[in-house]
Amino acid sequence: MREIEAARITAAVKQITMEAGVRLEPDILDGLVKARARETSGLAKNILDLLLANAGIADQENIPVCQDTGVAVVFIELGQDVHINGDLEEAVQLGIQAGYAEGYLRKSVCDPITRVNTGTNTPAVIHTELVPGEQMKISMLPKGCGSENMSGLTMLPPSAGLAGMKDFVVRQVVNAGPNPCPPLLVGVGMGGTFEKAALLAKKALIRPLGAANPRQDVAALEEEILTRINEQGQGVQGLGGNNTALAVHIDLFPSHIASLPVAVNIQCHAHRHKEIVL
Amino acid sequence: MSLVSNTPAMLDHLREIEIPFAAGVVESLQAGELISLSGTLFTGRDQTHRRMTALLDEGAELPVDLAGQLLYYVGPSPARPGQVIGAAGPTTSYRMDVYTPRLLELGLKATMGKGARSLPVREAMVRNKAIYLAAFGGAGALLSKCIVAAEVVAFADAGPEALFKFIVERFPAVVINDVHGRDYYEMVKADRDLSR
Numbered sequence: 001m002r003e004i005e006a007a008r009i010t011a012a013v014k015q016i017t018m019e020a021g022v023r024l025e026p027d028i029l030d031g032l033v034k035a036r037a038r039e040t041s042g043l044a045k046n047i048l049d050l051l052l053a054n055a056g057i058a059d060q061e062n063i064p065v066c067q068d069t070g071v072a073v074v075f076i077e078l079g080q081d082v083h084i085n086g087d088l089e090e091a092v093q094l095g096i097q098a099g100y101a102e103g104y105l106r107k108s109v110c111d112p113i114t115r116v117n118t119g120t121n122t123p124a125v126i127h128t129e130l131v132p133g134e135q136m137k138i139s140m141l142p143k144g145c146g147s148e149n150m151s152g153l154t155m156l157p158p159s160a161g162l163a164g165m166k167d168f169v170v171r172q173v174v175n176a177g178p179n180p181c182p183p184l185l186v187g188v189g190m191g192g193t194f195e196k197a198a199l200l201a202k203k204a205l206i207r208p209l210g211a212a213n214p215r216q217d218v219a220a221l222e223e224e225i226l227t228r229i230n231e232q233g234q235g236v237q238g239l240g241g242n243n244t245a246l247a248v249h250i251d252l253f254p255s256h257i258a259s260l261p262v263a264v265n266i267q268c269h270a271h272r273h274k275e276i277v278l
Numbered sequence: 279m280s281l282v283s284n285t286p287a288m289l290d291h292l293r294e295i296e297i298p299f300a301a302g303v304v305e306s307l308q309a310g311e312l313i314s315l316s317g318t319l320f321t322g323r324d325q326t327h328r329r330m331t332a333l334l335d336e337g338a339e340l341p342v343d344l345a346g347q348l349l350y351y352v353g354p355s356p357a358r359p360g361q362v363i364g365a366a367g368p369t370t371s372y373r374m375d376v377y378t379p380r381l382l383e384l385g386l387k388a389t390m391g392k393g394a395r396s397l398p399v400r401e402a403m404v405r406n407k408a409i410y411l412a413a414f415g416g417a418g419a420l421l422s423k424c425i426v427a428a429e430v431v432a433f434a435d436a437g438p439e440a441l442f443k444f445i446v447e448r449f450p451a452v453v454i455n456d457v458h459g460r461d462y463y464e465m466v467k468a469d470r471d472l473s474r
Contacts, residue, residue, distance in 0.1 A: 043288075046286045046287070046288035047286075047288075047414060049286035049287075049288070050286045050288070050289070050414055050417055050420065050450075051414075051416060051417060053286060053420055054416070054417040054418070054419050054420035054421075055419075057419040057420050057423065058365075058419035061419065062358065063355075063358075063361070063364060063365050063418075063419040063422055064355050064364060064365040064418060064419065065365070065416070065418065065419055066365055066367055066416045066417075066418045066419075067352065067353060067354050067355045067364060067365035067366055067367055067418040067438075068353070068369070068418075069355055069365075104355060104356045104357070104358045104364055105355060105356075106353065106354070106355040106356065106364070106365075106438050107437060107438070108353070108438065115324075115325060115328075117436070117437050117438075117439075119437070146369060146370045146392075146415070149370070177393065177394060177463065178392060178393045178394065178412070178415075178463060179370045179372065179392070179393035179394075180370075181392065181415035181416040232470075233470040235466075237392070237412070237414065237415060238393070238394075238463055238466070239452065239462075239463075239466055240466040240469070240470065268415070268416055269416050270416040270418075
């Protein structure tokens, strides 16, 4: 058994919060550069240049790449042979609070009824999973809500089949139009239950951009849906072109014989994420 | 003003517009036009609108006179010491749709955010000879460099949802809705459907 101090978790969460809030990771920068290379619209090429310039300014001057520094979504893969000295939940929330305060990140979390801002960007949404081993992996996804608001979930009848699932994903992205800041990363959860599908779609966003699902037929489906989305021509910022989405990430889980849930979690081009392993 | 060495060439070729607008300027702007704004604007997002509407419901004055002004939908991130403002790109505009016609009737001349507006907002724009602009979403660091002064004018306790006054220099935007009722997102879609 391995011991991890709660204070070490707080420090790690604070560090990745401050880093993720400001800078884009190499995978998304590479995705934007590749989109620029295949773009057909003159205006969209210019806007992609502008977005890359924006990422450069964010990096050089320590200004968040986007002012919506998100609601903090934290995925924890906790090795079952780890013992935490202290309160895990509290350790993470303290790290989020310190990271948003000291990183000059926007505090965007409020009470759903009164709409009064909590002032600390806490509570973070934390998903903890027990895994074999004695390591702890923490993934930080500061989730902007212009894109989150364009996400959706449907409970299809099984007769809708694969075609019905594909149509739902494409329609969800097309109907979002310019609102979620395309070019997008589209996270998709197929199967499971109501909440499992949503969680799969969210967790699909922390996969490195464009890394295919290991199942070959699912990887082909990711490519097919990406092509269909980009053929619709909404384009960068909804102003036309062939880059509405940078990637589609699909994850699956078996569902009930009566059920076919599909969830689509939309992420903007200012896709920030950061991982750390303790 | 050059932002950084790799600034896209596009930004050097925009029609320069002073705000608040001189007579006839709003009417001259066309859907799809790329412009660069310099001058003074006010900001507001969800809670700012909710509070302004509550004041109007009580028969009270708004903290600023919006007649002739541009209202930018943004909730900036905090400024570090020495910075004017943090990241300050647009937020999605449809959430303000329910409040916007009333402000347009009070003489607000332009709104700026990202994404399409509702039919009632578009009709109110035509009726009041007002326009809607899109700023570049997700470019908050770059756009912050176009803001040379920022002060909170009202609702300071709302944090990022306070009403700010910004002085901007060469702030880039696209005209989406013009006073003639045209909508650039719809024009782009129509072009796309024709070319199929």
